[in-house]
Amino acid sequence: QDFSNLLNTHFNGAQHVLCGHNAKEFDIPFIARRMIINGIALPNKLNLFGKKPWEVPHLDTLELWKFGDYKHFTSLKLLTKVLGIPSPKDDIDGSEVARVFYIENNIDRIITYCEKDVIAVAQIFLRLRREDLLVEDEIIHV
Template identity: 40%
Template sequence: MTNTILPLVAFDIETVPLFTAPEQAPDYVQKAFANSTTTDWNDYAPFHAHTAKIVAIAFARRKGNEIITKTIYSDTEKDLLTEAQSILEKLHQKAILTGHYINLFDIPMLVRRMIIHNIKPPTIINPLATKPWDAPTFDTYDAWRLHSRNSTSLDTLCHMLQIPSPKNQIDGSMVHDLWNQGQHQQVADYCGRDAEAALLVAEKLRHLLLM
């Protein structure tokens, strides 16, 4: 089986900091933050497995002319990850996971948070359980970068490819506050829109680059 015949399933995650400020975190977290290249906690905390938790995960796939989206969300991360593990395990060798920046953020974060909760990462995202030539992912960030040093956001890519951007009302910087305000459904909806946009981008790039 190859990437060109397996269907695409786009996914996206949303994270929030485990601690509202570094002073509230354990010593080892404070030390890691102090040794980082940023001094802004809000720029650091959501992107590391020792400072963030996953609160929403969205999956988007095509069925004929329709995009089917499933979004799961919870403030209890272990329950969320257990459900995600079940969904992802069923996709192994049946779909290609796609998304924007998933190889450098979404997948590593998901695997690490699962391990922290003693959940076995599903085969499709487990780098030690998948043969390199199986190529179970198609990252739109990497596909557009084309081995250059250019960094392009999903929002920018959508505009260039004339695909509706999911960032018109909410962007990632707003997720933490919305979640803490109890706007969980709004965060989940935003996560779903990200997955849908990533699917449309991936379909276009795969068609023009690989097929």
């Protein structure tokens, strides 16, 4: 509910775009389905019913890196490596999240893992645009 409220109140303008790596095929559908299952109204940014592909306010670094290639998949770890960006996968990867949550009960470790992914996606986007990467004092952890 908090995420839905955040999107509806602070990130609901045309200039706001959701961005992630493989987000169009995993993160966004997963979040939307969980909202529906839990009876949460989809925020406009996630409500894709009847929208044409160019009307979808999502940006996916995996798609950007494909350059139109339909049979190509590049992991976030590999893309950060080839672009000279620090890997967010220096501790755990997605396959280990369930274990860390259910067995280790270490939500802080998962939070750190997710934050690193977000930073890596931002750095990839900047690198693809040939812009300067973020430096540590430009990143705010909340």
